[in-house]
Amino acid sequence: MVVRGVLFDVDDTLSDYSTSERVGLLGHLEAEGLLGLFSSHREAVAIWRQIMDEEYDRYLAGELTFTEQQRIRTRRFLSHIGRLPEGGLSDDEATVWFAGYGVHRDAAWQAFSDAEPVLQKLAPDYRLGVVTNSSFDHQRRKLDTLGLLEYFGDALTCSEEHGAAKPSPSIFLAGCAALGLPPEEVAYVGDKYALDGVGARDAGLRAYWLDRAGRGTGSPIEAGVNVILSLHELPPALMA
């Protein structure tokens, strides 16, 4: 089947989320006078990321709202380093603390160097869109800041507004509908093996798992999940 559309994950696929998260956290901790509490930058980031992974999963599972997961991450992090005030943090205080982190993180947003050249190459021949586990306003602002929004028009399908998150087939199918194409004519590219690669395959799309680190999964790759190490491998792969 000929592929006529390509849907992209955003974070750690087009945008270097992990770097902006690290730079943003360290900048915020420095500004708050907390950076000296850690034995290394790596330790601070590891604690933040561990909590983020757990609470973001609860958000994606529908247990928490987007704002609640931010507040809980803030409280858990400060508690972990012994800096949660005696009476705890009010919702407003937690929101303000997290927003401070967000300002530093957003100032550090950057696209991977292969993102724009590949989008430019694909744009004349394919309908392009995004399917992401996040909110529309947040991802639209990010793509705009990165200079990538123009490639996608209004075809941004986000879990917050859609009501289900990857790997649910429904969000992949909504992305295909936004392109006006059936799933068998659409490719999907993302950095998370189970969520993006297996999820897109199960929804009937042509799935590409972007393994930027080239480390594999530790297990055999399942049939129907294609592996690429860089976005540059995508245009020739789509022609195959």
Ligand SMILES: [Mg+2]
């Ligand atoms: Mg991602």
